[in-house]
Amino acid sequence: MADIIQQMMLDSGGGNNLSLSTIDQMKLDASSPVNNIPVPQENNALLEQVRGFSKALGHHVANIPHGIAQSLENVVNAGAQLLPDNPVSRAINSTVSADNAAMAQREKDYQASTPDSAGAYAGAITGEVLPFLANKIAAPLRAAGDYAGNIAAKNLPEATANLGSKIASGATQGALISAAQPVTSTDYWKAKGSQLEAGTLTGGALPAITGTLGGIYNTGKNVLEPILNPTATAARKLSDATGIDPQALANALRNPTEFVKGSSPTTAQVIASPEAVQLEKALRNNPDFTGKMENISNSNNAARLEALNSVAGAPGALDQATADRAAKARELYQQAFSEYKPSSITHDVQDQITQLMKRPAMQAAMNDAKTLAQNEGLSLTDENSVQGLHYAKMSLDDKISNAIRSGDNNAARTLTDTKNKLLDVMGNLSPTYKKAMSTYADMSKPINTMEVGQQLQDKLTSGSLNSAGDPNIVFQNYRSTLAKALKNAEYGINPDAQKTLQNIQNDLQRGTISNSLRFPGSDTNYNQQAQGWLSRQLYGKDFSGSGASTKIMGTIGGALAGASIGHPLYGMGAGASAALGLSKLAANRVNNAMADIMTSPANAEKALTALAPSERNILVKLLSQNPLTQQLVQSATVKP
Numbered sequence: 001m002a003d004i005i006q007q008m009m010l011d012s013g014g015g016n017n018l019s020l021s022t023i024d025q026m027k028l029d030a031s032s033p034v035n036n037i038p039v040p041q042e043n044n045a046l047l048e049q050v051r052g053f054s055k056a057l058g059h060h061v062a063n064i065p066h067g068i069a070q071s072l073e074n075v076v077n078a079g080a081q082l083l084p085d086n087p088v089s090r091a092i093n094s095t096v097s098a099d100n101a102a103m104a105q106r107e108k109d110y111q112a113s114t115p116d117s118a119g120a121y122a123g124a125i126t127g128e129v130l131p132f133l134a135n136k137i138a139a140p141l142r143a144a145g146d147y148a149g150n151i152a153a154k155n156l157p158e159a160t161a162n163l164g165s166k167i168a169s170g171a172t173q174g175a176l177i178s179a180a181q182p183v184t185s186t187d188y189w190k191a192k193g194s195q196l197e198a199g200t201l202t203g204g205a206l207p208a209i210t211g212t213l214g215g216i217y218n219t220g221k222n223v224l225e226p227i228l229n230p231t232a233t234a235a236r237k238l239s240d241a242t243g244i245d246p247q248a249l250a251n252a253l254r255n256p257t258e259f260v261k262g263s264s265p266t267t268a269q270v271i272a273s274p275e276a277v278q279l280e281k282a283l284r285n286n287p288d289f290t291g292k293m294e295n296i297s298n299s300n301n302a303a304r305l306e307a308l309n310s311v312a313g314a315p316g317a318l319d320q321a322t323a324d325r326a327a328k329a330r331e332l333y334q335q336a337f338s339e340y341k342p343s344s345i346t347h348d349v350q351d352q353i354t355q356l357m358k359r360p361a362m363q364a365a366m367n368d369a370k371t372l373a374q375n376e377g378l379s380l381t382d383e384n385s386v387q388g389l390h391y392a393k394m395s396l397d398d399k400i401s402n403a404i405r406s407g408d409n410n411a412a413r414t415l416t417d418t419k420n421k422l423l424d425v426m427g428n429l430s431p432t433y434k435k436a437m438s439t440y441a442d443m444s445k446p447i448n449t450m451e452v453g454q455q456l457q458d459k460l461t462s463g464s465l466n467s468a469g470d471p472n473i474v475f476q477n478y479r480s481t482l483a484k485a486l487k488n489a490e491y492g493i494n495p496d497a498q499k500t501l502q503n504i505q506n507d508l509q510r511g512t513i514s515n516s517l518r519f520p521g522s523d524t525n526y527n528q529q530a531q532g533w534l535s536r537q538l539y540g541k542d543f544s545g546s547g548a549s550t551k552i553m554g555t556i557g558g559a560l561a562g563a564s565i566g567h568p569l570y571g572m573g574a575g576a577s578a579a580l581g582l583s584k585l586a587a588n589r590v591n592n593a594m595a596d597i598m599t600s601p602a603n604a605e606k607a608l609t610a611l612a613p614s615e616r617n618i619l620v621k622l623l624s625q626n627p628l629t630q631q632l633v634q635s636a637t638v639k640p
Contacts, residue, residue, distance in 0.1 A: 049119030056120040059110050060127025064137075067182035070103055074188050100188055107184040141176055145169035167205075174203020226586035234593035235607035238267075241275040250608035253601040259507035262303030266296065267597060267604045269513045277517050280598050284514075289595045296599055298468040300511065304504050305470060308460075311497045312453030321450065325443040332436030333390065339432055340386040352425045353384055361396070361418045368395035386430045393422055404488065444491035452485040452493055452501070475508040 077096040080089040114120055131137055149169035156164040178199025183191040226233045239246045249271070256270045268276040284293045345353075356362050369391035373380045380388045396419040403412035427434035459481045461471035482501055486493070493501075597604035 048115075049117055052114060052117040052120035053123035053126075055110075055114050056123030057127045057130075059114070060124050061130055063127070063182050064131045064180050066103065066106075067180045070099065070182050070188075071179055071192070073099060074192070078189070100183065100186070103182050104184045104186065107182070141173050144176055145173040148172035170203035170205075171200045172203070174199035174201070177203075226590045230586070230589035230593040231597070231607045232611060233590050234597050235604065235611055237590075237594065238276065238279065238597060238604065239608065239611070241279060242271060242273045243275070244271075244273070246608040246611040250605045253605040253608070256601050259503040259510070260300075260303050260307050262306065263300040263507050264296070265507075265510055265601065266514060266599055267601050269510050270601045272513055274517060276598075277513060279594070280514055281517060283595055283598055286591070288591065292595060292599060294467055297511075298466055298470065300507070301466055301473055302468065302470055304473050304507060307500050307504055308453060308456055308473075311449060311500055312457050313450040318447065318450040318454065321443070321447045325440065325447060328443060329436055329440045332432065332439060336430045336433035336436055337385075337387040337390075340430060342382060342384070345384070345429065349425065349428050350384075352421075352428070353389075356418075356421055356425060359418055361399075361415055362392065362422070365392040365395040365399070365418075365422075368392070368398075386426065386433050389422060389426050389429070390433070393419060393426070396422065441491050445494060448489040448491050449493035449497045452482075452489055453497070455485040455488075456481055456501070473504075473508060475505070475512050478508055479505055 073096050077092050080092045083089055146169060148171070149165035152168035153161045153165040175196050176199075178195040179192075181195055183195070185191045235246065239249055242249065244252070253267060253270055256265055258264075266280055268280040280293075283289045357366070366388075369388055370380055372391045372394060373388075378387075380391065382388055396415055400412055400415045400419065403409075403415060423437060427437070456478070460473050460477060463474070463477065464472050466472040482505060486498075492498075593607075597607050
């Protein structure tokens with residue numbers, strides 16, 4: 001550019017200035033339609049951003065040497081003014097005052113010639129930060145900070161030495177950075193005092209507020225995440241509460257066993273952790289979520305009832321199956337009775353009958369057989385006939401049932417043994433009777449299945465109702481009733497039905513996890529405290545979300561906003577108030593998200609899987625350098 005200007009000067013006559021006629025001609029050419037070639041608007045905008053960036057960058061990079069020089073000469077001037085009045089002191093003061101005025105004019109001219117733009121702001125921040133990336137500046141600053149930090153660490157109690165050292169280091173670096181900033185107002189020392197105060201407090205406060213510079217990110221995330229991504233906050237709280245890594249927790253929640261179609265476990269029931277159960281129990285006692293939790297319980301109970309009804313069968317199905325069995329068995333038994341011939345009894349079978357008749361139980365059964373037959377208008381002329389032995393079996397059936405009902409296990413055992421011996425003899429005596437018994441047993445299994453289902457229905461549906469108006473199935477009652485019904489099912493039940501009934505029991509048992517926690521005193525006392533406990537776990541106290549991080553961030557944000565209009569104290573109050581309102585909004589969002597993940601393992605698994613490993617982002621890594629951190633904070637308040 002200098003070469004071009006020099007050539008233009010030479011062309012205009014070799015002088016040091018352009019001639020007036022040349023300048024006038026240039027103006028005329030610039031306004032000529034021929035030379036006024038339109039430039040696309042986008043290109044103009046881009047050029048303006050580039051110009052703004054370049055100008056702001058150069059100005060703010062130069063601020064540091066200007067500020068250092070200004071500080072040095074004002075220090076010298078301050079010392080000179082302590083001496084008795086003399087020409088040298090007056091000359092120094094005059095020079096320094098003129099330089100301060102020139103510095104103010106420099107800033108004024110820059111602001112007037114540099115419109116606010118994204119490019120200008122970017123250039124301003126880059127210009128403020130760039131010098132501190134140079135090791136020649138950053139290293140001495142760090143060294144000064146380390147020196148101050150070491151002194152603080154040696155003179156503070158061990159418990160506070162680490163944090164105190166960081167505060168001292170940050171405050172020292174903040175003060176030195178502020179000392180290097182130029183002053184553009186007329187009262188140098190008042191303005192410099194404000195700069196030093198701001199730099200010292202800012203540099204010292206950052207470690208105090210965040211513990212570490214990485215805490216800046218964490219603090220901001222803790223405040224904003226519940227609003228922007230409440231599901232992530234809730235998932236992280238669940239992981240923290242249980243002490244289980246998010247990924248391991250997600251794996252545990254993936255595809256939980258479905259015991260009963262339509263019955264879904266809660267997240268706590270799958271995890272089976274005391275902390276998760278406590279979270280769920282607290283949610284159940286929160287009026288905002290009690291209804292949702294109750295609806296899940298009612299839905300699961302309805303699914304279990306439907307599964308039980310599928311085993312019990314449709315109305316009338318049991319009666320029809322029993323009638324069909326009786327008809328078929330009667331047909332086969334009559335065939336066996338008619339086929340019987342005394343001459344067909346072999347010696348082995350006769351010996352078996354003789355040995356069997358020696359048992360008192362069999363003798364009593366034969367006496368009952370005669371009575372049963374007579375009551376039906378029959379006369380048993382041959383006690384050893386298939387028909388006679390059949391009536392004896394019927395007597396034994398009745399006696400066994402009575403012994404079971406009365407709890408006489410010994411009688412039931414010996415009678416059952418006698419009956420089994422009798423059936424073996426009858427099977428050897430008549431193949432047709434053996435077929436009849438096999439058919440009866442096969443047709444009895446679905447009947448026993450429905451009987452077991454209906455026994456469970458009768459027992460369980462006579463109890464209390466839930467809020468949906470359905471009989472409420474309770475684990476303990478179900479388990480004891482099922483065990484008794486299966487014991488009474490002489491021929492067993494269908495395998496699929498038994499699996500269904502067992503799965504209902506498994507589902508009920510898993511559901512008891514939600515009520516597994518017991519606390520000192522009554523559950524009522526716990527229920528009264530549960531809401532406050534949950535609120536502290538989620539976001540602040542009493543569901544207000546008024547946590548320290550939120551208040552601090554809100555107050556600082558309000559103070560910065562207030563400072564921009566000259567009222568930082570008003571801004572602090574407004575910021576704290578806004579933070580409280582923001583916290584309540586965040587708390588509601590987190591509570592809703594927590595309810596979603598605690599009531600659905602699928603939602604919880606998805607949320608936990610989405611949690612990325614906790615790594616600091618590049619901005620936080622950048623902030624780990626104290627001088628740069630301080631300068632970034634400083635530059636945030638610098639106009640472009």
